[in-house]
Amino acid sequence: MRFQRLGDPGHEIPVVLDETGAARDLRPLTADIDGTFLAGDGVARTGTALRDGTLPAFDPAGLRVGAPVARPGLLVCIGLNYSDHAAETGAEPPAEPVVFLKATNTIVGPDDTVLIPRTSTRTDYEVELAVVLGRRARYLATPEDADAVIAGYAISNDVSERDFQHERGGQWTKGKSCETFNPLGPWLVTPDEAGDPQDLRLRLAVNGQQRQDGTTKNMLFGVRHIVWYLSQFMVLEPGDVVNTGTPAGVAFGANDFPYLSEGDEVTVDIDGLGRQRHGIGRA
Template sequence: MKIMRLGESGSEQPAVLVSSADGHERYFSLLPLTADVDGAFLAAGGLDKVRKALAAGELPVLEEAAALRVGSPVARPGSVVGVGMNYAAHAAESGAEPPTIPVVFLKPTNTVTGPYDPAPLPPRSTQYDWEVELGIVIGREATYLGSREEAAACIAGYVTADDFSEREYQLPGAAGQWTKGKSLPGSTPLGPWLVPAGEIDGGNLRLRSWVNGEPRQDSTSSELIFDAATLVHHCSQYMLLEPGDVILTGTPQGVALSGRFPYLQPGDVVEVEVEGLGRQRQELFRARAAATAQTA
C-alpha cells in the first residue's frame, strides 16, 4: 500500500497505489476518506481506514492518475527534523568522528517539494550537494517518550528523501551554519510515496543515489548509528513531535563533500532511491537572484 498525493502544487489529491501479485498497479482516490494526507488523517488512524476501505472495495479508481504530477506524500509537515552524520562512513568522509548522541537540526517546512519537481540551485551556490535519506513520518503525538517501543509505535511510515545541502553555507568559516546550508527552497524532496511502518522493514533498506546516471551512494539503513525508533525517542525529549512531522535519518557516504565527486551544477540530474519507497529524479536549474531595487 503506497500512499500518495497527486496533482498540481497546492491542489494535490490523496490517493493510494496498490500493486497486485502479477505486478499490475491501480490507483484509488482517498477523497471518500480524507481531503488530504496530513497529520489529522494520520492521527485518526487514516492508514487503517485505507486498508479497510480497499478490502471492502469502497474506494473509486482514480483515472489517468499516472499522468498527474506527484507531490510530497504528506502535506506540509509542522516540523522537518534533520539528523546529521548518522552513518559512520559519512562522518569519516566529512572529517568528523561518529557521534555518540544524535546530531539534530531543523529544516523549514517550506523546503518540502515533490519527488520529480525541478530543483533550484541557489543563485550564488558553488557547493550544492545531494543526500539520499530514509524519512520517518510521525503518526501520533510524541513527547517525553519513555522507551524505544513507545517511539516505534509513533512511526506511521517511511518515505524517500533527499536533503540537498549547500556546504559553503553549512560548514564553519565565513559565518557557515547548518541552518543556512539546510534551509534553501526546494531542498527537501519527499516521496514518491509513503509506505506504512507495518508493511516495510525500515531497519534494512538499501539507499542509493546517482548524478547524471553515475552511481554515488550505496548503503543500507542497517548501518544507521541511531535507528528510527531511537531517533524518535531522542527527539521527543527535546521537542514535541506531531502527526505528519518528518524526521530525516541521515545520509550514507558518497556525497560531494567527500572530495571524490564534483558539486552539483545547473543541468545535472540527481536521482535518489530507498528500497521499497521509490526513486526520485530532480533536474537542477539556477535560481535567479531578485533584481536590485532601483533608487531615485
C-alpha cells in the same frame, strides 16, 4: 499501504495504491494526507476500504507527483548518522544524535526541479530515509515506544549548500533551508509494508553515475532511538518528518565527486519506497 499525492502544488489529490499498484481515490475518506488523517483512523479506514473495494479508481496519467504528506509542522534532521559518512567528512562519530531543523517549505515533490541558489558554489545531495509521525511523540519512555508513533517511511533528498552550511556563520540551517532543498516521496509507505527500517538499501546517482550506495544497517543511531531521543527535547506531532542521515558518497566527502550543476539529473531510491528523479535548475 502506499499513499501518494498527485497534482499541481497546493492542489494535490490524495490516493492510495492497491495491491496491483493501481491508484485509488482517497477523497471519499479525506481531503488530504496530513497530520489529522494520520493521527485519526484514516489509515485503518483506508485499509478497510481497500479490502471492501469501495475506493474509486483514479487515473494518474500526466499528473505531477507531490510530496506524500501535506504541511508538516516540523522537518527535523539528523547529521553524521552513518559511520562511513562521518569518516568521509573528517568528523568524529557523535556521542549523541546531531540535530538540526530544516525549513518545511523546502519540501517538494520527488520529481520536481531542485534549484541551485543564486550565490551557491557547492550544492550537494544526500539520500536519506525519512520517518513520518502518525502520533504525538512527547517524552517517550523507551526507543521501542517509537513504533506506536510512526506512520510510515519515505525517500528524502536532504539537499545542502556546503558554503552556506559551514562557511557562513558555522550553523547548518541556512545551508539546508533553500527553496526546493527537500524532495520527498514518491510514497508514504506504512511500516507493515516498508519492512525493517534498519535493513534498507539507499542509492543516489547523478547523471547515471552512482554516488551513494549504503544501508540503514550502518546508522549510528537507529530509527527508534532517533524518535525517542528527539521526544526528550521537542514534541513531534502527527505529519512531522524526520530525516535520519545519509551514507557516504556526498560531494563534500573525501572523494572526487563534483557538486551539482544546472542541467544535472539526480535519481534516488530506497528499497520498497520507490524512486525520485529530479532535474537541477538554478534560481
